[in-house]
Every structure is written in C-alpha cells, then in structure tokens.
Amino acid sequence: MTATVSNLADRRPPSLDPLLALTAEPMNAVNAVILDRMQSRVALIPELAGHLIAGGGKRMRPMLTLASAALLDYPGSRHHRLAAAVEFIHTATLLHDDVVDVSAMRRGKRTANIIWGNPASVLVGDFLFSRAFELMVEDGSLKVLKILSHASAVIAEGEVDQLTAQRRIETGEDQYLAIIMAKTAALFAAACRIAPVVAEAGEAAEDALDSYGRYLGIAFQLVDDAIDYTSDEATMGKVLGDDFREGKMTLPLILAHARGSADERAFWKAAVSGERASDSDLAHAVSLMRSTGAIADTLERARHYGRRAIDALAPFPASRAKAAMTEAVEFAVSRAY
Template identity: 65%
Template sequence: MSENVVPITGKQTASVIDELQALVAEDMKHVNATILERMQSHVALIPQLAGHLIASGGKRLRPMLTLASARLIGYEGSRQNKLAACVEFIHTATLLHDDVVDESKMRRGQETANEIWGNQASVLVGDFLFSRSFELMVEDGSLKVLKILSAASSIIAEGEVLQLSVAGDVSTSEETYLKVIESKTAALFAAACEIAGVVAEQGEDVEAALRDYGRYLGIAFQLADDALDYSAKQATLGKKIGDDFREGKLTLPVMLAFRRGDDTEKAFWRRTMEDHDQTEEDLTQALAYLTKHDTLADTLNRARHYGSMAKDALAIFPDSKAKTIMCGIVDFCIDRAY
C-alpha cells in the first residue's frame, strides 16, 4: 500500500449517508424531478418498469457523488443536476441489463423487473434509459462531459462482456477480476465525480483528483459488495446470503478460496461454479471454505486499500463539510460488509 494514503478508520456508520443526503438535498430535488420527467413515455410499460427499479430503495449514491463533488469544489451553477440524473439513468439501465444477463430474480429485496415483465421488456427499457441519458448529455452542451460519460458507458459494456467471457471460470486471475470491476462499477463512479470538475472549469488537476476518488471508491465499493454477499449482514438488508454463489457469479472471495484450496476443494468449486451443479448443502460448504481460507477478510483488506487511495485523492482540496462527508462515504461503503 502507498505510504501516503489516508488510513480508513472503520468508525463511520450509516449516518454519513444521511449527512450526504442533507448536503445535496436541494439539488437532489431537481435531480429527482428530472428523473421522473425523463422516464415518462406514451408507451405505458416504460415508466412502469423503469419506475419499479428507480423507486426500489436504492440510495442514488452515484448522482449524489456528482452533487457532492460540485459542492466540494464550490461550484455554484446548476448543470450538475441534469448530469446527476444522467448518471442515474446510466446506472439504472445497466442494472436492468445485469439482471437479465445474471437471470436474477430479486434485487434490494424485491422481484427484479425481468422476473415481472420478462427479459425482452427489461432490455428494451434499459436501452430507453441509455438513450435518455445521452439526450441529457447533449442538452448540457459540453463535448468533454459527453466524452467522459459516453466513454464510461462503453467501458461498462466492455466489463459486462469480459465478465461473461470468464463466467464460472474459477481459475480466472485476480487481475482480470479487477478489470471487470473497474469497468462495471468503478468507471461510472469515476465519471460521476469527474464531470463536476468539468462543469466547474477548475482544470485538469481537479478533474483528475475527482476521477481518482470515484475510481478507487468504486473498486472498494464492489470489493465490499462481493464480500457482503457471503456475510450474515445480508439478512439485515433484505437479501439472501450467497446469491452470487447460487447464480454462479465469480467474485474475489471464491477465487481466493479456489487458489488456496486442496484438490477436493478445487473440485467443489469447479462443480458448483463452473458446472452449476449445486445442492442445498453446498452454500454451507462454500461458506466453510471461505472461512477456512479467510477470503472475506482478505477481500475487505483490498477494499480498505482502495478506499485509502480514494481518500488520498481528495488531499488537494481544503477541509470542508463536503470533503469530510465524501471521506466518510468511503468508510461506509466498506463497513456495510460487516
């Protein structure tokens, strides 16, 4: 780990989300109004399906990071509001497509859109939301913003395809896994923060710092999320333990357990993850192997490493309420896995 990174304290609680929401509350009113307005269509199924996911309890962390980044650098305009809505549309579209690819039945404790309306409708409404996001980019009028967000959309798609190409391959390298999560998750976090620097016109150094903060936060967020799937805390979030396991979704805890396991353990992971041959008892066995090799703790240690770098990226900015909250969000994203 770099010697100049800011250590993660691990003392933040969910209250930092409340602080973030309060910080950007006025701007979020405009963001939410834009989301509601732009998801409307004369085709009734579109707002019905999109609204199901948008209203399903997500924290809207990514658009709030756009707004918080604008506050951090003292931007007093309003362009960040439509762009934050654009970020949320991109995120929602990718969730719709993800659930189809993963054949997911539940998200945030509710039935997924594809489970209710089918795969075809979910894919097409996801495409609609992507289109709406590009309309908002064009309306902003900045080619640089358009370049950042369109590039992020492309990278997300590449990450999806890369994940699909290694699906179930328990021998996948950690390097490839990191490429997947950098593409699927971190790219949008990075773009969401960077565009605030662009609209504020404060130069490349500010844009790069915000981009790095978002990128490292996104990696830490996904690493913690992958550990959380096997954590008892899932029950408090209205989710089942081991959804990734049941779906055969390869994440770092399993990859580490496979790498460290003996021949019997490796055969277990190949059967359950590669061959999708699972029994009701297999999740218990999987959890035992993850515990044996301490892979959840190691995954969280990696999350802390990237979280520390996210905090370090904010070092160029003077101390402020926004900076304190954005550092706290790093801790929250990791601590939620406990």
C-alpha cells in the same frame, strides 16, 4: 499514505447521512429531472422504470456528482441534469444485468424482468440509456459527453468480460479487478469527474475526483462481492449466494480456490461448473472462504482502495463536502448491505 479509514471503535459507525444531507437540496432538482425524463406516451416505460428507480436505491452515483460539485463550490445547476443522466445509465445497466443474471430480487423487491419479462426490461433499459444521452447533448459539453459515453462503453465491456469469465475456474485476480474496474468503478469515476468539468476546475481536480470515484467504486464492489457470502436476503435485498449459484468468479472465490487443498479445489471446480449448488454446498463454500481468509482478505482489499479514495481528496481544503465524501468511503467499506 497519511489518510486512513477511521477506526470504527473510536466513533459512531460511518454513515451516508452527511452525504445525504449535503446533497438533499440539489437531489430534489435531480429527482425532478428523473421523473420528467422517464415519462413516455408508452405507459409501460414509466411503470417499469419507476419500479426500479423508486425501489429504494441510495442514488450513490448522482450523489457523488452533486457532492463533487459542492466540494468545488460550483454555483451553477448544470450538474443536476448530468447527475440524472448518471442515474439513468446506472438504472439501465441494472435492468440489463438482471436479465443477463436471471435475477429474481433486487433491493428486496421482485426484479422488473420477473414482473414484466426480459424483452420489456431490455427495451426500457435502452430507453433510459437514450434519455441519458439526450441530457448529455442538451448540456452542450463535448467533454462531458466524451466522459459519460466512454464510461457507458466501458461498463458494457466489463459486463461482457464478466460473462466470459463466468463458470471459468481459471479466472484470476487480474481479470477480476479489470472486470470490477469496468462494470462498477468506471461510472463512479465518471460521476465524480464531470463536476470539475462543468465547474471549470482544471485537469488536476478532474484527475483527483476521477481517482476518488474509481477507488471508491472498486471498494464498493469488493464489499458487495464479500457480503454475497456473509449477509442475508433481508439485509442485502437479493438472494444470498447468487454469485455462487451463477458461477461468478469474484475475489472471495478466486482466493479460496487458490489457497485450497486438492480436495477443496475439486469442490470449487464442481461448484463453479454448476454441479455443486445446493444450500449445503453454499454453506460449505462460505466455511472454506472463512477458513482460508478469503472473505477477510477481500474486505482488507476494500479498505485498501478506500484509503486510496480518501487520499485522492488530499488536494482539496477541509470542508463539509470533503468530510461527507470521506465518510461515504468509510461507510462503503463497513456497510452491511
């Protein structure tokens, strides 16, 4: 590989600012679609959906749709509605995830399920999925519909797979990677792939941008799983150690367990089963992850997939869009939140 994630000591810290600037104008059109399509005669629907949609998220996935279109110099506007569909799919999955995980905080705010209850959160998530499919049908491309509907099914499979792996200490790296490829990377890949479809850029461009999104999504989730043990609530916008207390088998835990002594492995087994879930247990878990190199190696894996994402952009000529998409990868693997 010739492309690398930049040495952060040689330049300013990577930022999403170039991607934000690149997509600012079309994102206004996307936001207008989102605002319009989240409306309903049932007042609770826009109230609850708006709580999450306006809750401070970066809108990374629809931005990637817009950036991919810019990379291809696509002059049309079909991707605006499709980017909104991508955001609706993502928001629906977040609403459902927070119910499944019994989450209390997201992006520094109380989750919708805590405010309005689980039934309302699930049903509004279903509403947003339906809106996403309406937008896909209106676009009229069966290929786009196939890409986004398949991604939606894969995401659901990944969430179920994660649920079955929860509190199972025998979960290994292969299953973990399959889970994050499904629950996170699939939508990143689909968000990027639909742009060359509407731009009629050909299969090679579709495959390249699919790879870019997929590897970026894997890197993004790896970093998320590492910082669940190393960041803080104010920075993350969620409770520190949620994954630990929920018995989620993420890579830092899998590596620390595999590398631990007999006593340490006994601790991990008790922790994953829910028997060791106090603040002091969490502090001990973080200490073990650091001493075994589990967190450092998780972040190194993220950098590896980040490099693969950047390499996937090699077929495209240098441009403002390519630079912004490259820096988005660098940001993803170096971010604090």
